Amino acid sequence: xxxxxxxxxxxxxxxxxxxxxxxxxxxxxxxxxxxxxxxxxxxxxxxxxxxxxxxxxxxxxxxxxxxxxxxxxxxxxxxxxxxxxxxxxxxxxxxxxxxxxxxxxxxxxxxxxxxxxxxxxxxxxxxxxxxxxxxxxxxxxxxxxxxxxxxxxxxxxxxxxxxxxxxxxxxxxxxxxxxxxxxxxxxxxxxxxxxxxxxxxxxxxxxxxxxxxxxxxxxxxxxxxxxxxxxxxxxxxxxxxxxxxxxxxxxxxxxxxxxxxxxxxxxxxxxxxxxxxxxxxxxxxxxxxxxxxxxxxxxxxxxxxxxxxxxxxxxxxxxxxxxxxxxxxxxxxxxxxxxxxxxxxxxxxxxxxxxxxxxxxxxxxxxxxxxxxxxxxxxxxxxxxxxxxxxxxxxxxxxxxxxxxxxxxxxxxxxxxxxxxxxxxxxxxxxxxxxxxxxxxxxxxxxxxxxxxxxxxxxxxxxxxxxxxxxxxxxxxxxxxxxxxxxxxxxxxxxxxxxxxxxxxxxxxxxxxxxxxxxxxxxxxxxxxxxxxxxxxxxxxxxxxxxxxxxxxxxxxxxxxxxxxxxxxxxxxxxxxxxxxxxxxxxxxxxxxxxxxxxxxxxxxxxxxxxxxxxxxxxxxxxxxxxxxxxxxxxxxxxxxxxxxxxxxxxxxxxxxxxxxxxxxxxxxxxxxxxxxxxxxxxxxxxxxxxxx
Ligand code: GLA
Ligand code: ZN
Numbered sequence: 007x008x009x010x011x012x013x014x015x016x017x018x019x020x021x022x023x024x025x026x027x028x029x030x031x032x033x034x035x036x037x038x039x040x041x042x043x044x045x046x047x048x049x050x051x052x053x054x055x056x057x058x059x060x061x062x063x064x065x066x067x068x069x070x071x072x073x074x075x076x077x078x079x080x081x082x083x084x085x086x087x088x089x090x091x092x093x094x095x096x097x098x099x100x101x102x103x104x105x106x107x108x109x110x111x112x113x114x115x116x117x118x119x120x121x122x123x124x125x126x127x128x129x130x131x132x133x134x135x136x137x138x139x140x141x142x143x144x145x146x147x148x149x150x151x152x153x154x155x156x157x158x159x160x161x162x163x164x165x166x167x168x169x170x171x172x173x174x175x176x177x178x179x180x181x182x183x184x185x186x187x188x189x190x191x192x193x194x195x196x197x198x199x200x201x202x203x204x205x206x207x208x209x210x211x212x213x214x215x216x217x218x219x220x221x222x223x224x225x226x227x228x229x230x231x232x233x234x235x236x237x238x239x240x241x242x243x244x245x246x247x248x249x250x251x252x253x254x255x256x257x258x259x260x261x262x263x264x265x266x267x268x269x270x271x272x273x274x275x276x277x278x279x280x281x282x283x284x285x286x287x288x289x290x291x292x293x294x295x296x297x298x299x300x301x302x303x304x305x306x307x308x309x310x311x312x313x314x315x316x317x318x319x320x321x322x323x324x325x326x327x328x329x330x331x332x333x334x335x336x337x338x339x340x341x342x343x344x345x346x347x348x349x350x351x352x353x354x355x356x357x358x359x360x361x362x363x364x365x366x367x368x369x370x371x372x373x374x375x376x377x378x379x380x381x382x383x384x385x386x387x388x389x390x391x392x393x394x395x396x397x398x399x400x401x402x403x404x405x406x407x408x409x410x411x412x413x414x415x416x417x418x419x420x421x422x423x424x425x426x427x428x429x430x431x432x433x434x435x436x437x438x439x440x441x442x443x444x445x446x447x448x449x450x451x452x453x454x455x456x457x458x459x460x461x462x463x464x465x466x467x468x469x470x471x472x473x474x475x476x477x478x479x480x481x482x483x484x485x486x487x488x489x490x491x492x493x494x495x496x497x498x499x500x501x502x503x504x505x506x507x508x509x510x511x512x513x514x515x516x517x518x519x520x521x522x523x524x525x526x527x528x529x530x531x532x533x534x535x536x537x538x539x540x541x542x543x544x545x546x547x548x549x550x551x552x553x554x555x556x557x558x559x560x561x562x563x564x565x566x567x568x569x570x571x572x573x574x575x576x577x578x579x580x581x582x583x584x585x586x587x588x589x590x591x592x593x594x595x596x597x598x599x600x601x602x603x604x605x606x607x608x609x610x611x612x613x614x615x616x617x618x619x620x621x622x623x624x625x626x627x628x629x630x631x632x633x634x635x636x637x638x639x640x641x642x643x644x645x646x647x648x649x650x651x652x653x654x655x656x657x658x659x660x661x662x663x664x665x666x667x668x669x670x671x672x673x674x675x676x677x678x679x680x681x682x683x684x685x686x687x688x689x690x691x692x693x694x695x696x697x698x699x
Contacts (some may be wrong), residue, residue, distance in 0.1 A: 008184065011139055016453060019433070023471065025161075025406075025407075026056070026402075026405065026406055027225045027359060027360070027401045027402075027408070027409065028056060028057040028093070028161075028322065028359035028360070028402055029055055029056050029057065029359070029361070029362060029401050029402075030050070030055040030057035030058050030059070030092070030093075030095075030359075030361055030362070031055075031057075031058065031059060031325065031362030031364055031365055031379065032058075032059045032060070032062060032325060032361075032362065032363045032365060032650040033059060033060045033061075033364065033365040033366075034060065034061065034062070034063065034064075034364060034365075034366070034368070035061070035079070035083050036063075036064055036067040036079070036178070037303055037366075037368055037369075038223065038366065040194070040361065042366075042384075043082075043083060044086070045659060046365065046366065046380075047086045047087065047089075047090050047092070048090075049379075049386055050087075050090065050092055050365070050392075051090050051091075051092075051393050052386055052395060053379055053386070053391060053395045053398055053399060054394075054397075054399050054401070054402055055092060055365075055379075055394075056091065056092055056093060056398075057092065057093040057094070057095055057161065057162075057359070057361065057378060058087060058093075058094060058095070058365060059094075059095040059097060059164055059361065059473065060080075060094065060095075060096070060097060061080060061097055061099050062097040062099065062101050062167045063099070063102045063129065063167075064080070064097065064099040064248075065099045065100060065101075065102055065103065065104050065146065066102075066104035066106075067079065067080075068080065068099055068146065069104065069146060070104070070106070071510060072106070072107075072110065072142075073148065073431065075150075075401065077150075081153075082683075083157045084154065084157055084160075085159075086189060086443060087159045088157065088158040088159040092159065093159055093160075093161035093162070094154075094157070094159040094160055094161060094162075094606060095161060095163075095164045095268075095361075096150065096154060096159075096161075096163060096164065097163075097164040097165075097167070098143070098146060098147040098162055098164070098166065098254050098258070099150065099166050100143040100146060100147065100165075100166055101129055101130060101138070101166050101167035102129040102130070102131075103115075103131060105126050107138075107142065108125075108126040108131075109126075109196025110550075111136070111138040111139075113133065113136060113180065113182070114132055114133060114136045114138050114139050114433075115131055115132070115133065115136075115180075116131055116132060116133040116134075116177070116178035116180065117178055117179045117180035117227070118131065118177075118179060118225075118606065119177065119179050119222075119223075119224055119225035120179075120225045120226055121179055121224060121226075123180065123511070128172055129167075129172060129221070130166075130167070130168070130169070130170075130171060130302075132250075133178040133182065133183060134183070134243075134246045134247045134249070134250050134566050135178070135180075135182050135186045135246060135545075137498065138480070138485070138570045139250070140250065143250070143253065143254055144253050144256075144257050147165070147257045147258060148257045148261065151163075151257060151261040151262055152261055155261055159616065160262070160265060160291070161265070161537070162265065162266055162267075162268060162322075163255075163258050163262070163265055163266070163267040163268065163325075164268060164269065164291075164484055165251055165254045165255055165258070165267060165269045166250070166251060166254070166269050167267070167269070167270060168270055168271075168272055168293065169247050169248075169250070169251060169269060169278060169283075170243075170244075170247055170275065170277040170278045171275075172692035173274060175633065177243060177277070179222050179224060183222065183246070184221060184222050186242075186246065187220070187222055187238075187239065188217055188220050189243050190238075190242050190245070190452070191220060191238065191242075192217065194238070198214060198216070198217060200368065201214065201220070202214055204234060204512045204514070205232055205234040205238075205512065206232070206234060206512075206514060209231075209232070209628050210231060210282065211601075212228075212231075212232065212275060213326045214595050222239055223235055223236050223239050230431075230613045231424060233428065233431045233432060233513040234301070234512045234513045234514070236427070236431045237424070237428060237431065237511070237513055239514065240277070240279075240427045241279070241424075243277065244277065244278045244279045244283075244423075245282070247278065248278075248282060248283055249285070251269055251286060252286055255267050255286060255287075266288035266289045267287060267288045267289075267644065268287050268288065268289045268290065268291040268300040268322060268324070268608070269283075269287065269291070269293065270291050270292060270293050270324040270325060271283065271290060271292040271293070271312060271315075272292060272293055273292055273293075273308035273311060273312060274296070274307075274308060274311060274442045276423075276426060276427070276430065278423075279346070279423040279424070280312075280315055280423065281315060281423060281463040282424075283315075284316050285316035287316075289316075289319075289320075289321065289322060289500070290312055290313070290316050290319070290321040290322070291321060291324035291359075292308070292312045292321065292322075292323065292324060293312070293324055293325035293326070293363070294308065294309075294325070294326045294348070294352065295325075295326065295327065295331055296348070297334060298334070298336070298338045301450070302642055302660040303450035303453040303454065304446055304450070305348065305351060306351065306449070306453055306642065307357055307445070307446050307449045307450070307453075307461070309321075309351070309352060309355035309356065309357065310355060310419075310423070310449065310459060310460065310461045311357060311421060311461045312460075313356040313413070313460070314421070314460050314461040314462045314463075314466075315342055315350040315568065317462070317466065317467075318356070318412055318413055318415070318459075318460055319356075319412075320356050320357070320358045320409070320410060320411070321356055321357055321358070321359040322357060322358060322359040322361070323349070323352040323359050323360055323361055324359070324361050325361060325362065325363040326348065326349070326352075326360075326361070326362060326363070327340070327347075327362065327363060327376065327377035328340070328345055328377050328378065328379050328393070328394055329345070329377035329381075330375070330377040331376060331377065332372065332374070332375040332376040333376075336388075337375060340377075341620050342389065342393065343393075343449040343691070343692035344692060345390075345394070345397065346393065346396070346397050346400070347659075347660065347692045347694060349397055350656070350658060351642065351658055353401075353656070353696075354642065354644040354646075354656035354696075355413075356412075356413060356646070357426075358408075358409060360397065360401060362377075362378070362379055362394070362595060363376065363377075363378075363649065364376070364378045364379075365379050365380060366378050366379070366380040366384075367381050367382050368381065369382075371506070377390070378390075379391060379394045381518065388564035388635045400678055404696065406680070407648070407654075407677055408646070408648065408654060408677070408696065409648075409649075410649040410650075411647060411648045411654050412646060412647055412649075413458050413644065413645065413646055414462065414645065414647055415457075415459055415471070416470070416471060416472045416473060416647075417452055417457050417458065417459045417460070417471060417472070417473040417474075417475070417622065417627055418460050418461070418462050418466075418468065418471040418473070418474050418475070419445060419448060419449055419452070419459055419460070419461045419462075419463045419475045419476075419477070420462060420463070420464045420474065420475070420476040420477075420479060421445055421462070422463060422464050422479060422481065424481050424559040425441065425464075425478070425479050425480055425481040425482070426441045426442065426614050427481075428447065428480055428481040428513050429441045429478065429480050429481075429505075431513070432480070432513075433438070433533050434537070435505065435537045436537035436538075436565060437565060438565055439478065439505065439537075439565060439566065441477075441478055444463075444477040444478045444503070444608075444644075445477050445478075447463070447477070447614060448475050448477045448503075448614065448618070449632050450611065451611065451614040451615040451617075451618045452475070452618055452622075453620065453642070454615055454636060454665060455615060455619055455622065455629060455636045455644045456628075456629025456630065456631055456635075456636050456637045457618075457622055457628075457629060457646070458629075458630065458645055459475075462574075464476070464482065464483075464486040464490075465483075465485070465486055465489070468489055468490065468493045468498070469493065469496075471498060471619055472497070472498050472499065472627060473498065473499050473500075473501070473622060473625055473627055474490065474493065474498055474499070474500045474501070475500075475501045475618070476490075476500070476502050476503070476506060478503055478504070478505050478506060478507045478510065479502065479506045479510060480505050480506060480507070480509055480520075481505050481509050481510070482506070482509075482510075482521075482522060482523060482664075483510065483511055483523075484510075484522075484523040486522070486523075487507065487522070487523030487524045487527065490524065490527060491524075491526065491527045491597070494527055494597045494598065494600035494601070494602050495597055495598030495599065495600060496598065496599055496600065497599035497600045498600045498623050498625075499600060499601050499602075499603070499623060499624055499625050500601070500603065500604050501602075501603045501604075501605060501618075502528060502601065502602070502603070502604050502605070502619075503522065503604075503605045503606075503608055504535065504565070504567070504568045504606050504608065505520070505535065505566060505568070506520065506521050506524065506604075507520050507521030507522040507523065507524040507525070507528075508520040508521070508522065508530075509522075510522070518531065519531065519532060520532040520535075520568075521604075524572075524602075526574075526597075527571050527574030527595065527602045527603050528593070528595055528604045529572065529574030529593070529595030529597075529602065530570045530571060530572050530573055530574075530575045530590075530593055530595070530604060531571050531573065532568045532569070532570050532571075533569045533571050534568070535566055535567070535568050535569070536566065536567040536568075536569070536584070536586070537565070537566055538564055538565060538566065538567065543562045543563060543564050543583075544562075544563050544564070544567050544582065544591075544607060545560050545561060545562045545563055545580040545581070545582040545583060545611060546560065546561055546563055546580065546581060546582070546591035546592055546607060546613075547559070547560040547579055547580055547581075547582050547591075548560075548578065548579045548592075549578065549579060549580055550578060552578055552579075552592075552617070552620045553616075553619060553620025553621070553623045553624065554614050554619060554623070555617070555620055556618060561609045561610065561612075561613035561616075562610055562613075563591065563607040563608055563609045563610070563613075564607075564608055564610070565607070565608035566607060566608060567581060567584070567586065567591070567606060568606040568607070569586050569589060569606075570589070570590050570593065570604065570606050572590060572593060574595050574597075575590075575593040575594060575595035575602075575604065576591040576593060576594055576595070577590040577592075577593055578590075578593060578594050578603070579592035580590045581607070589647075590604075591605075591606050591607050592595060592604070592605050592606065592617070593606070601624070602646065603621065605617065617635075619634070629643055629645075630643055630644070630645030630653075630670075631643055631667065631668065631669070631670060632657055632670035632671075635668065637657075637667060638665050638666075638667060639661065640659060640660045640661030640663075640665065641657060641658065641660070641661070641667055641689065642656075642657075642658040642666055643655070643656065643657055643658075643667075644656040644658075648698075652698055652699065653698065653699055654696060654697070654698055655674070655695075655696070655697040655698070656694075656695070656696050656697075657689055657693075657694070657695045657696075657697065658688055658689075658693075658694050659689035659690065659691060659692060660689045662689065662692070663691055664689065664690055664691060664693075665688070665689065665693075666687070666688050666689075667686065667687045667688075667689060668685065668686060669683065669684065669685055669686065669687055669697075672684070672699050673699070674687070674697040674698065674699060675697065675698050676695050677696045677697070677698060678695065678696055679695075683695075683697065
């Protein structure tokens with residue numbers, strides 16, 4: 007990495023094309039003496055690192071008091087980085103507020119759900135409506151941007167850090183936030199009568215008679231009983247925190263319009279509606295910390311969710327641990343080869359960076375046992391350092407061949423933060439009904455079949471998808487339902503599940519009950535929903551053939567059983583048990599050129615796969631391996647198309663045995679090894695291939 011920095015992206019709005027795959031991570035030089043900082047740069051070069059994110063927690067080191075600024079140390083670090091061809095993902099350094107600030111402006115600190123103001127400590131502890139926080143954070147962002155606008159190391163802006171990521175952050179219940187919430191509601195609803203109606207406050211006699219009575223859902227108040235209130239509070243919090251991001255981003259955009267702006271997201275993270283956030287970001291980035299038992303499909307789901315935030319555009323993997331995390335119950339090591347595999351999984355799913363938390367393991371504090379590229383011995387002859395350097399060499403070998411590649415998915419899975427909020431706050435129908443878990447299960451079935459799937463917001467443009475899967479979309483707006491109906495009429499296959507279409511965006515049950523505005527599309531109505539306790543099952547018996555599923559096949563089912571009443575829809579499978587045996591458990595409705603299926607209960611995962619395989623076959627949707635061939639078990643396949651139009655085929659072996667994958671016709675080059683392949687691609691345990699035709 008001694009070559010000079012490649013030219014920065016062009017000055018067009020929202021530049022997202024990076025000059026090359028990035029490799030590096032969070033760097034906290036303020037924790038280390040000068041001699042160590044010098045050594046860091048040499049070690050980064052040895053590790054084939056070309057980017058460092060800093061100084062995420064550097065506020066107090068840059069501004070030790072309100073009128074004192076000490077940027078010289080950062081100048082020196084950035085200069086050395088630039089000299090060594092290492093880019094800066096430059097942080098606005100506002101993630102941790104200095105103690106002097108808390109002392110001088112006590113109400114900059116957030117207040118918890120019981121109304122108790124936090125004391126100094128932790129991080130991300132600011133009140134999102136604090137004018138002092140806004141003023142001081144944007145002032146720091148401005149000074150950093152002005153100072154480094156022309157610095158050769160500057161590649162990317164990193165605003166804040168993991169917004170909402172700590173128990174208290176962004177969840178401020180102070181009097182000022184409560185007042186801001188009231189104003190937000192007044193703007194949304196206009197008058198109190200409408201608020202009373204939309205929040206259904208006649209329930210339990212909670213009708214409000216004056217705006218001053220409107221409160222956030224305090225832990226010792228209205229926190230559980232009124233879902234509409236919690237929904238609006240969630241929206242308000244997500245929006246308000248986003249305002250903090252936008253305030254800093256606006257300053258950066260004004261000073262450096264050609265430098266892309268990001269903040270690190272966290273995958274399926276309940277508090278923030280990332281669909282709204284992504285609209286304000288030039289490039290999505292996120293932090294991937296899978297647990298030891300998370301299946302690869304689970305991680306792929308998160309990548310796809312993050313990729314889908316910007317309609318399939320490439321994203322950045324901002325953080326992952328090179329070895330272990332300090333915050334798991336057991337701080338497991340990533341076995342040899344696993345870091346490489348997980349990193350290429352990110353790249354296969356659309357990441358254009360492989361980055362770590364963090365560069366060097368700290369000596370103290372809560373993260374002293376968190377993995378890092380340079381571990382406590384401070385040496386480069388360690389297993390982790392070697393694996394990281396080799397991975398960096400692999401990424402460098404790819405050059406720009408994979409940059410800008412897009413997944414060409416014909417299948418979409420609808421994911422909605424508002425539906426997630428609504429389901430999380432709902433009392434019933436079953437404590438086992440978990441929104442993300444269900445979305446992951448449907449995604450995993452498609453993933454196992456090798457089907458490229460985009461995860462998109464329900465209000466995304468659905469016209470490019472031929473299969474649309476909507477697991478447990480209990481909250482649905484009429485215009486979303488209308489867009490789905492239209493897409494079905496024009497020839498798509500739609501699959502909805504139990505507990506879909508029940509409520510509107512105020513968590514009010516649609517007139518006529520579920521599936522509300524999807525009633526016509528699905529051709530049925532839901533009479534009742536049975537929630538099965540953990541050890542109770544029902545089953546669906548196919549009354550007719552569906553793709554590869556023969557009539558007569560029976561699959562156990564669990565969780566929920568909707569009792570549906572057919573209008574235009576027809577029965578495909580029936581329940582086998584209970585007083586509703588013989589009633590429809592899977593139905594299909596033909597509408598225009600398309601079909602809408604309703605899965606009224608939750609089959610086990612293998613049956614989900616069989617059903618989705620049938621639906622894909624119906625629309626001729628296959629894996630990038632061609633035809634209806636699913637990849638061998640444990641193999642992840644991802645197809646992308648480079649901006650120049652060349653297909654890229656990523657093969658990842660998540661299993662611990664060698665596997666052969668049958669390739670579609672053609673002669674391929676493995677971009678990692680330079681090998682030429684035809685017919686068969688052999689994959690070692692944890693092996694990776696990136697093939698181009
Ligand atoms: C998050 C944060 C980092 C660090 C890591 C540790 O991702 O952004 O600052 O705390 O967790 O896993
Ligand atoms: Zn507040």
